[in-house]
Amino acid sequence: MKLDEVPQDDSPTYSGHKKLLYAVDEKGHYHKVQSSGWDVESFATKLAVDDLNQQTLDAYQDAKAGLVSPLAYHMLKARLDITSLAQATGKFEWQIKRHLKPKIFAKLSDQKLQTYADIINISLEKLKSLPSQP
Amino acid sequence: MSQIINQFNHKQSSHCESGVVSNMLSNAGFSLSEPMAFGLASALTFAYIPFVKIGGMPLIAYRMPPKTIIKTVAKKLGIKLITQKFSSAQAGMQALDDALAQGKLVGLQTSVYYLPYFPEDMRFHFNAHNLLVYGKNDQGDYLISDPVFEEVVTCRAEDLQKARFAKGALAPKGTMYYLDKQPQAVDLKPAIFQSLRKTGKMMNGIPIPGIPFFGAKGIDYLAKQIANLDQKPNKYARLYLAHIVRMQEEIGTGGAGFRFMFASYLDEAASLTNNKQLEEAAKLATEVGDLWRDFAMKAVFFCKNRQSVELADISDSVKQCAKAERALQRKLLNLTP
Incomplete structure (x- = not known):
């Protein structure tokens, strides 16, 4: 060059x-x-970021409809996925997948939820709920 | 809170690790450019690891794993680095304050995600970022030289602590490092030829049959994967190609997956050693870099859904890169000091 x-x-x-x-x-x-x-690089970045944003938006709608727990939305919003969240929390992927189910998520203790809140960098209250806008 | 500002001169770099090494040594009176730090550490390589996933995509790396540059440069130049890890965040922050109070420039390994001064689109969970702390202001914020930024930045103690003790893959565990004493001047000549020989050897991949993931073999393997993308959904193919381009260009590589930085090293080494062969090698490395940039352009053309580019063309241009890297490899292995 x-x-x-x-x-x-x-x-x-x-x-x-x-x-x-x-x-x-x-x-x-x-x-x-x-x-x-560089437009070339910028386009690649945007493609990846847009895809992540779309996934986040889908998770928001699903969480609102009660299909997944709020954790699914907050995880993607913080640029994490099941693999990286498992690595960061020291849990197994199947445990994270369980916690993405609304019924199981609702029964988790504050102590367990705090682990997620720390990694995602939000308060416990926010982790348990969904914001009014995605 | 008392303010500490240690004497420091910030220079922007392409890459965090080589940038921290260059800035740390240059400020200690041992002038070393970023490409020199990168090249002396034999940090150039290629790896395609299909079973390690990042965001669902295979790991693609154009350089050796994190910490290679810091460790190898220190070893090659006979510099003693004091490196510490911490199990408690409080102890880690206290040790940083103590080292600053002693007038040290302190290198830190951090996550990118928790550093608020990074632009939104560039914040992601990468735990092996490096930066230098050179002081603390009277509000208790840290004064930071982040090598990939144009100017120095500041960061609140709370955020820096979070970034230093982020969890997950490559967790930094508060890693900090600083120079023990002033580095001694050394003759770089033997180290240069040694480093190039090592890079040349690595460029062919590892000599175990059935492991085609490294060096030029790895690049050929990548070409094959791209050719096979037509069996995958179009959306996946586009995201896959965009992922390669991002690994090559976006993540602070100085352009073309460190190839231009490596060429710059060869150029600088050529004038240091007065060796014509190194100049020729620098030209070959520049050609390698240009081919990678061509590939990136074609790949993004495909992502934009232009009909004029076929996956076979893109795969071909990756094969060209592999061919050019083999030519550079032959040159590096046949160098005579």
Whole structure:
């Protein structure tokens, strides 16, 4: 990549920040150069983020309809999935899956719920309920 | 609360780990660029691990596992690093304050997710981020040099503690490290050739039949997986390709999955050692990087549902990367100091 080929696409995913890249001058020597974004990279990021947001929205609707527990929504909202939540809490995946069922979730002690609240970084009250907006 | 500001000069980097090493050493009077830190640690590699999933997608890495750079650079340059882990968060924060009070620049391993100064779209549960703390202001907030940011940042003690003691895969457990004493000047020449030989050896993958996940073999394996995507739903194929592009470009790699940073290392090493072969190797590495960028463009073209790109084309451009990496490998293995 040549210095003048370094993309400066002002990607919204960078939130106004700039990244440092390495690129060559005419003689093939390297220099540090800042980039304000690359459309290619930004599109890939957006595709992944949009997919996560859609999953979160679906979980919100399902939780509202009583099909899953609020944990399903809060987990996805915090960019976690069953695998990473299991790793972070030290539980098995089947335990997390159980806790995604509304009936079982409702019976969990505050102590157990606090583990989730800490990882997701919200209060116990918030974890037990759904916000008015997803 | 008393304020501590240790003398510090922040330089932006592409990647967190090599950036922290470069900033820490440069501020201790041992000037070392980010590409030098990356290259000396032989951190360049390729790994495709289908059975380790991140968000349902296979693990793809363009560099060696976290902590490799810090450990290897310290070893190669004969630097003594004091590294500590903590079982209690209070003890971990106290030790950080104590080290700062002694005038140290302290490196920390943290999660990205709990650091509020990260933009929303870039916050995810990655527990092996690295940053340097150089002081504390009178409100008790920490003064931080996060190498991937343009400028220094501040972070509340509460948030930093959460980030240092995040749980899950690669949990940092409060890991902190600092230089014991001023590093001594060393002749980098032998270390450079050693590191390149190691990188060259790794580029072919590991020599065990049936494990095609590393080096150029791994890249060929990835090409095969992409060609097979047409048997999967279109949505999965798009998310899969986007995942590769993100691993290659988004996660602070300096472009093309560290290939440009590695080329920059070769370029710098060439002028340090006055060796023409290294210059040629730098050119080859630049070509490798350009091919990876071409692949990213094609892959995203497909994600945008353009009819002009077929999965076979994308798979082909990955094969080109593997071919170019093999050429670079031959060059690296045939270097004479």
